[in-house]
Amino acid sequence: MKNRIEEIRRMRGIRQEEFAKAMGVSRQTISSLETGRYNPSIFLAYKIARYFSMTIEEVFLFEESEDER
Amino acid sequence: MNNRRRMIHSAAEIVIGAVLLITVRLMDGDSIWLGMGGALIAVGAVQLFLGLRYRMDAEYRERTDTEAADERNQFIRSRAWVWASTGFVLIGGVMTIVFQILGRQELSTLCGTGVSLLVLLYWLSYLVLKKKY
Numbered sequence: 001m002k003n004r005i006e007e008i009r010r011m012r013g014i015r016q017e018e019f020a021k022a023m024g025v026s027r028q029t030i031s032s033l034e035t036g037r038y039n040p041s042i043f044l045a046y047k048i049a050r051y052f053s054m055t056i057e058e059v060f061l062f063e064e065s066e067d068e069r
Numbered sequence: 070m071n072n073r074r075r076m077i078h079s080a081a082e083i084v085i086g087a088v089l090l091i092t093v094r095l096m097d098g099d100s101i102w103l104g105m106g107g108a109l110i111a112v113g114a115v116q117l118f119l120g121l122r123y124r125m126d127a128e129y130r131e132r133t134d135t136e137a138a139d140e141r142n143q144f145i146r147s148r149a150w151v152w153a154s155t156g157f158v159l160i161g162g163v164m165t166i167v168f169q170i171l172g173r174q175e176l177s178t179l180c181g182t183g184v185s186l187l188v189l190l191y192w193l194s195y196l197v198l199k200k201k202y
Contacts, residue, residue, distance in 0.1 A: 020135075029141040038141050 006034040076120040082113030
């Protein structure tokens with residue numbers, strides 16, 4: 001699943017470490033999320049969207065044809 | 070397991086290892102028990118050191134807690150178990166056949182039993198988890 005985490009994070013001037021700390025995950029997890037290597041759970045997706053004060057749909061771009069990890 | 074419990078557990082491992090080591094030395098016993106005693110002491114000491122570090126070093130504590138709770142880490146851990154058990158079944162299956170061809174009946178049975186046991190455990194786990202979720 002594609003997402004706009006990196007774009008939004010950079011736009012707001014938040015460092016990966018800072019963002020990871022706020023989400024309670026490692027910096028590597030943020031990096032994996034941003035590159036699309038790892039899809040988050042619904043809880044983490046919700047937490048990320050809430051952190052940016054956005055909806056899940058605004059941060060994560062679901063494509064119908066996508067296969068589950 | 071919390072850190073205090075883990076440290077008690079580690080200390081117990083060291084004590085058991087030492088008792089084992091001393092007993093085997095005094096009774097002139099099997100070297101396998103000596104090795105086991107030594108290994109228990111080593112594992113206990115490392116865990117105790119890590120437990121103490123967790124207690125004293127706030128940065129290490131935070132990093133350890135994050136790693137333990139990190140969902141990607143948990144995902145990777147469970148995937149690694151899937152890979153490891155799949156590998157075990159495949160290698161075990163091949164070895165069962167190879168040993169059978171080589172006429173090593175006991176080894177073939179051992180490998181076959183190991184694979185069967187793992188498959189049985191998988192099905193039991195599946196049934197339990199199916200009820201749970």
